[in-house]
Amino acid sequence: MTTEPRSPLVWDYDISENDFRAMLDGKLTRGRLGQDWATIRLLEYGHYHDIIRLLGYRRLVEGWPSWREHIRSESRRRGFDFLVTWLPQHHPERLTR
Numbered sequence: 001m002t003t004e005p006r007s008p009l010v011w012d013y014d015i016s017e018n019d020f021r022a023m024l025d026g027k028l029t030r031g032r033l034g035q036d037w038a039t040i041r042l043l044e045y046g047h048y049h050d051i052i053r054l055l056g057y058r059r060l061v062e063g064w065p066s067w068r069e070h071i072r073s074e075s076r077r078r079g080f081d082f083l084v085t086w087l088p089q090h091h092p093e094r095l096t097r
Contacts, residue, residue: 009045024054039063040070043080057087057094 004016013033015023022028023038042051051060064084071077087094 009041021054036067036070040067043067043071044073044076057091058096060084061087061095 004018007015007017007020010020015030015033019028019030020038023030023033023035024042026035029035039055042054046054055063060080061084064080068077068080071080
């Protein structure tokens with residue numbers, strides 16, 4: 001068991017906050033748990049502020065088509081569908097950071 005702080009997004013895994021962030025960045029994989037798993041987990045359970053802080057708008061817009069089918073919540077899918085369509089049209093400057 002890890003002694004580092006755990007991410008509340010992975011309450012059911014023994015994964016530290018640092019390891020979860022490394023997975024999000026594609027720097028760490030544990031078996032089938034890697035970047036896509038961590039991103040989908042974040043999108044399913046994370047607060048909007050945390051999603052944008054950890055992923056950024058650009059990664060969200062670029063990766064959404066491959067993650068969309070894995071999001072179980074219909075309301076989350078609709079919300080991200082709207083965001084990834086609206087953002088490039090109305091705030092393209094947010095996608096360059």
